Amino acid sequence: KPDIMALMAQADEGIFIYYNQGNNGFKEERVLQLPPSYGSNYFELADFNNDGYPDIIATNGDNGDYPPILKAYHGIRIYLNDGRNNFSEKLFLHVNGIGKAIAKDFDGDGDLDIASIAFFADYKNSPEEGFIYWENKGDLKFEPSTFKEVNTGRWLTMEAGDFDGDGDTDLILGNAVFFMSALPTSLKNKLEIKSPSVLLLKNTLR
Known part of the structure; x- marks a missing residue:
């Protein structure tokens, strides 16, 4: 019977895991408790x-509830499963205003790489946070890179x-031109x- 796993955000x-008991009944178990300030927005x-x-x-x-403030605790977290659905944090990768991270073997070497987007990136000092490709180097170590056209959109x-x-596995990014007060004037004018x-990132592995 399929179970359900869900992320609860805000406060x-x-x-949580909702274990299927049959007859439309589910048993709830919280597997991760997160601070109310985290701004959780995605998991897989x-x-x-x-x-x-x-x-x-x-x-x-x-980072959209109030005027954006850069937060050192924003980013990607990996929680390893001990086999009994007890999850422990083993890796944190700081990314300002991150919105999503997808884990796939993009380079075909047998391990999981990560692609991430950040709608509330630090556009003044590190605009490349808008999209980052994290190549898996083994032992939960990842090497970041991006592409030169990263600032042609604001990836939501x-x-x-x-x-x-x-x-092979490609990526498609969706652009959203709103909440522009967070951007430097030059970038704001350019995007408007x-x-x-959308932007298609075609994998050239094959």
């Missing part, structure tokens, strides 16, 4: 240590898939004049 933040399951148990990769970077959403049908609705 009482955490990740992925087996980072190849032990056969799903781990959690989660992001916290929601992202999906992975083989969009060109060549057998011309920016794409």
Whole structure:
């Protein structure tokens, strides 16, 4: 019977499992308790240590409730599963205003890499946070990189898939031109004049 895993944000933040008891009944278990200030906004399951148990990769970077303030605790977190659905944080990667992180084997070397977007990035000092590709170097160590056109949009959403049908995993980024007060004037003017609705990042592995 399929169970449900859910992220709760705003005030009482955490990740919960709802175990299917049958007959439309579910038993709730909180597996992660998170601070109310975190700004949790996304999670997914992925087996980072190849032990056969799903781990959690989660992001916290929601910064839209008040005028954005850079927060040192915003970023990507990986929580490893001990096999009994007890999760412990093993990695934190700081990314200002992060919105989503997807774990896939983008380079085809057998381990999980990460792609992340940040709608509330530090556009003044590190605008490359808007999109980061994190290459897995082993032992939960990741090397970040980006692409030169990262500032052609403000990336609010992202999906992975083989969009060109060549057998590897591509990415598509969705742009949202609003909440512009957080941006430097030059970037704000640039995006308001011309920016794409979506941007396809084609994987050249194949």
